[in-house]
Amino acid sequence: MTMPFDLSESHDAFHEECGVFGIFGHVDAAAHVALGLHALQHRGQEAAGIVSFDGEQFHAHRALGLVGDNFNSAEIIKSLRGDFAVGHNRYATTGDTLLRNVQPLYGDFSFGGLAVAHNGNLTNAMTLRKQLIDIGCLFQSTSDTEVIIHLIALSKQSSVEDRLYDALSRIEGAYSLVVMSNHMMIGVRDPLGVRPLVMGKLGDAMILCSETCALDIVGAEYVRDIEPGEVVIITPQGIRSLHPFPKQPKRFCIFEYVYFSRPDSISEGLNVYETRQRIGAYLAREAPVDADVVVPVPDSGIPGALGYAKESRIPFELGIIRNHYVGRTFIEPSDHVRHLGVKLKHNGNRAILEGKRVVLVDDSIVRGTTSKKIVAMVREAGATEVHMRIASPPTTHSCFYGVDTPTRDQLLAAKYNVLQMAELIGVDSLAFISLSNMYRAVAGIGRDPHSPHYCDACF
Ligand code: SF4
Secondary structure, three states: OOOOOOOOOOOOOOOOOOEEEEEEOOOOHHHHHHHHHHHOHHHOOOEEEEEEEOOOOEEEEEEEOOHHHHOOOHHHHHHOOOOEEEEEEEOOOOOOOOHHHOOOEEEEEOOEEEEEEEEOOEOOHHHHHHHHHHOOOOOOOOOOHHHHHHHHHHOOOOOHHHHHHHHHOOOOEOOEEEEEOOOOEEEEEOOOOOOOOEEEEEOOEEEEEOOOHHHHHOOOEEEEEOOOOOEEEEEOOEEEEEOOOOOOOOOEEOHHHHHHOOOOOEEOOEEHHHHHHHHHHHHHHHOOOOOOEEEEOOOOOHHHHHHHHHHHOOOEOOOEEEOOOOOHHHHOOOHHHHHOHHHHHEEEOHHHHOOOEEEEEEOOOOOOHHHHHHHHHHHHOOOOEEEEEEOOOOOOOOOOOOOOOOOHHHOHHHHOOHHHHHHHHOOOEEEEOOHHHHHHHHHOOOOOOOOOOEEOOOO
């Protein structure tokens, strides 16, 4: 069977959303934010920024590139004076990768300055932006987060909190926000709770951040997840929790467990690594195969493969070795080098693969371009059979909530059935975990089609 299939693309993954980290009441606020952002680097690598407040003035540093490359000097950290600071790692989901789009975005209002760090995407941002431009608002960036800044500026309410509620009541979509004024830090999770946001404590200082791995790096204690629709206001007088929005059913992004979150994070009460192992175990029960070794596609396939191996009692082996020192800039300059992308990152481990029937486990298939190259590599290294097992259901739709996904026509599972996909990727067999078993592995119960516990719209 011959099918048209573009194998030239290297953009073959769901890309992470952004990471946010704010700390309130610590003498070394900016340094802690830089560390927190470093732990959240997997959520966005395009740019990073920190805004601090020293009791009189706000200070900001924003740059394109990685946290470690931009917040590595004592001078920069010292220039971000103050006890409050908020930071952001950006993956460019909307808006170009331009310095003016790098968050936290900052605005000077009648009540003082306000810095906003936003993880998520607004589904009505374009409509609101147009309405705001029509009434004379001047936008500095192409980021939809700036819509929130303008809505706060236009609100007729007097307090920061009331202006924020006013603004948020007009926006739709996914947002976990950390907002910092000259006297408070505010954390907000959208009513559906699509993106994560957790609270931590370091001595007397309070932290709001995207994942618990960022609390670990600064030695902070995990307090709790911010609830969907909750607004948490942190001031020197204490913490207030409010639920100003109409209650809606929760829709936490199930892809956080599949791929986005770091495995050592605890998300909505579940350790991500253990959850991925459970998905692998359910996958082994649902799609068993006679084989000699279980091999993960590193790194994201590792926990699922471990779960598959334990359940199937087939030995787990690192049959593909990942080179951790491949920089993005090295991959990107020319078509020729880009074509080598997969080989630069991964190599088949011949000693493990030669003469073996291999179960290859990955977290997901998006376009399928990387999978095809990896399978060819495993065969070149001597595997006699390759059976691919995927620790998520077929990805048939782009993300509705703004995660950077290929358009539907580029998603392999949107165009082909499993048998056709197996042929295109070049495997002896291919199977995905079912949606209901993924729910069992994550939540301990099957999926209720009338009221699913999670957002699973891309499956
Ligand atoms: S559509 Fe998929 S990636 Fe997007 S929020 Fe829902 S589960 Fe997550």
